[in-house]
Amino acid sequence: EVQLVQSGAEVKKPGESLKISCKGSGYTFTNYWIDWVRQMPGKGLEWMGAIYPGDSDIWYSPSFQGQVTISADNSISTAFLQWSSLKASDTARYYCARRGLAAAGDYWGQGTLVTVSS
Amino acid sequence: ENVLTQSPGTLSLAPGDRATLSCRASQSVSDNFLAWYQHKPGQAPRLLIYGASGRAAGIPDRFSGSGSGTDFTLTISRLEPEDFAVYFCQQSGGSPPHTFGQGTKLEIK
Numbered sequence: 001e002v003q004l005v006q007s008g009a010e011v012k013k014p015g016e017s018l019k020i021s022c023k024g025s026g027y028t029f030t031n032y033w034i035d036w037v038r039q040m041p042g043k044g045l046e047w048m049g050a051i052y053p054g055d056s057d058i059w060y061s062p063s064f065q066g067q068v069t070i071s072a073d074n075s076i077s078t079a080f081l082q083w084s085s086l087k088a089s090d091t092a093r094y095y096c097a098r099r100g101l102a103a104a105g106d107y108w109g110q111g112t113l114v115t116v117s118s
Numbered sequence: 119e120n121v122l123t124q125s126p127g128t129l130s131l132a133p134g135d136r137a138t139l140s141c142r143a144s145q146s147v148s149d150n151f152l153a154w155y156q157h158k159p160g161q162a163p164r165l166l167i168y169g170a171s172g173r174a175a176g177i178p179d180r181f182s183g184s185g186s187g188t189d190f191t192l193t194i195s196r197l198e199p200e201d202f203a204v205y206f207c208q209q210s211g212g213s214p215p216h217t218f219g220q221g222t223k224l225e226i227k
Contacts, residue, residue: 045163045206045218061215095162102169103210104153108162
């Protein structure tokens with residue numbers, strides 16, 4: 001069974017760093033792109049970027065370029081999303097999704113809620 | 119950036135009704151890589167339709183997608199109580215960003 005399991009909720013202060021994770025199982029991790037998607041409170045979905053673990057090709061949305069870093073560790077079938085200096089405006093739920101047929105997100109993680117508050 | 123505009127913003131219908139949701143792209147969607155998702159509070163989005171008209175695994179046949187180029191439609195033939203949710207379209211053809219529409223809220227009338 002294909003699963004993406006994300007790390008737990010985080011509460012951080014502005015300026016702190018953070019790395020959240022998304023562990024894939026039940027499929028060959030290196031064969032599929034992983035997308036990262038943001039949902040701010042009460043808002044819609046925003047595509048942040050993606051990684052292809054097979055060759056570490058990484059794409060960023062212009063809106064998120066330079067704001068976050070996407071990476072993966074194939075030895076543990078896990079993709080990561082990290083911030084070096086969080087802002088209050090980073091408060092959101094973050095989802096990872098496997099990109100399947102026609103590049104659609106066929107499996108999603110449960111989401112990681114990140115709260116940034118002083 | 120390919121901007122997706124969904125309409126209507128909110129759709130009020132009753133169980134048993136037919137729902138028609140629209141997604142219009144500012145540029146042609148490459149390879150018609152247009153997907154539809156259902157999103158309920160506290161849950162992860164659920165893929166309904168990929169490639170504009172392909173039904174994802176386990177999705178009931180009351181859900182159907184159509185369209186090409188810049189105009190796409192999600193149709194729910196006969197609404198069930200569990201269908202009331204927010205629906206997003208996403209384009210993932212060509213170069214990033216792989217943008218989402220702003221969503222259509224399907225609410226019970």
